[in-house]
Amino acid sequence: MSKKDFENMSPKEIEDYFGVTQEQIEEWDDMLVRGEIPGVSVGEVVVGRPLKFGEHLRLMGFKETEQKIERMDKRADSLGMKRSDYLRWLVDKDLASVDVA
Known part of the structure; x- marks a missing residue:
């Protein structure tokens, strides 16, 4: 699909096409902002060279x-x-x- 195809689709059609709802995307974003990655154990994030x-x-x-x-x-x-x-x-x-x- 091209960008033009998506421009003509409704938000519901886009959700159906990708199989993901806007709410799911927002939930995943919140999780990632908190440092939670589904299926991956993550410890404390330390910035900088080890x-x-x-x-x-x-x-x-x-x-x-x-x-x-x-x-x-x-x-x-x-x-x-x-x-x-x-x-x-x-x-x-x-x-x-x-x-x-």
């Missing part, structure tokens, strides 16, 4: 030019890494080279 080795992480960052960021992204991609992983790898490599890691 702990590494049980240690808490702190955010750090710096500003850089667009051109340098593009070069970093290209290099990270060539190594099969994301930018953040690439930067972590560089820092780890440098600290290990001076026996600070």
Whole structure:
């Protein structure tokens, strides 16, 4: 069916077509907003990157030019890494080279 077909249907016809009522959709939305997913046990939602080795992480960052960021992204991609992983790898490599890691 195309979008035009649905535009010409009544709400009841659309519910019948999909086999779901507006009330069911609203009930599912309420459940999802509360963090309940039918058939899936969900624990507490924790935002952010998981702990590494049980240690808490702190955010750090710096500003850089667009051109340098593009070069970093290209290099990270060539190594099969994301930018953040690439930067972590560089820092780890440098600290290990001076026996600070």
